[in-house]
Amino acid sequence: MIDRKSPVPMYYQIEKYIEQLIETRNLRAGDQIPSEREFTDQFHVSRMTVRQAVLDLVNSGILVRIKGKGTFVADQLKIEKALQGVNGFSEDMISRGMKPGSKMLSFACITPSAKVAQKLSIDSQDKVIEIKRTRLADDEPMAIEISYLPQKLVPNLAEADLTLSLYQYIEQKCNLEIDHAEQSIEAVIVTAGEADILKVPKGSPVLLIERCSYLKNKQSIEYTKSLYRADRYKFMVTLPRG
Known part of the structure; x- marks a missing residue:
């Protein structure tokens, strides 16, 4: 979860939280992740903070955005x-x-x-x-x-x-x-x-x-x-x- 007293940036903690959900198979390849609003409400952070975390994971190939549908867990098998x-x-x-x-x-x-x-x-x-x-x-x-x-x-x-x-x-x-x-x-x-x-x-x-x-x-x-x-x-x- 999020530690507000930690020196680690909030967006990075959210990234690691999402990665943990994938590693523990709570989110699987092809699953849609929660919306920005859901993460905002869950962690009481700004939408910009959530957006940065999701964007970093998209750029890393862990998540993939599909226009008009949402953001999904990418197939990690290479x-x-x-x-x-x-x-x-x-x-x-x-x-x-x-x-x-x-x-x-x-x-x-x-x-x-x-x-x-x-x-x-x-x-x-x-x-x-x-x-x-x-x-x-x-x-x-x-x-x-x-x-x-x-x-x-x-x-x-x-x-x-x-x-x-x-x-x-x-x-x-x-x-x-x-x-x-x-x-x-x-x-x-x-x-x-x-x-x-x-x-x-x-x-x-x-x-x-x-x-x-x-x-x-x-x-x-x-x-x-x-x-x-x-x-x-x-x-x-x-x-x-x-």
Whole structure:
């Protein structure tokens, strides 16, 4: 409960109270939390104090706001991805016993930007296949993924081929062997449009992942930019000493 004599700020004590309700399973994933007015009446504090506590928990991914409905306990289960090996999204989800899926946003053959051409080590006039998809796990949006592939390496790739893993298509249909990938991860904030696609609050933090995949001959086969939901995804790495 709230200790008015404590030097700990009131809003922070309310945060910890709500977290305790979740930890003790008095509030479960998907449950709606009490309204600001209810917390105000319960703790005899200002609505601004309650609002600060709730906002901090929303920004931490513990709570989620749904416009026109209220604030709910977020699903705390995160998908773990080891930063080892070159696996596609579909392969990752299947390995976790989840059903992978995609919603196609666009599929086109385009002239690449200077950055994409540089990443793929191709001439700026060479064509690339651009694939924009929402990636799903058990029908829930997990990421927005934009992939670029040199058309000359996948000349027959069509939208219909992407019902399965893109990496499986490259290796099984094109007889190309993916050797390794280079990847970077950073935190960014979603735009309003990206938030709608991922079903997260506007201004939510997400993980921006950029990956270049290479064949045995060191030719770039794919450059991908992905936005992963930070509230549902985390990355794990094993660090050997020395």
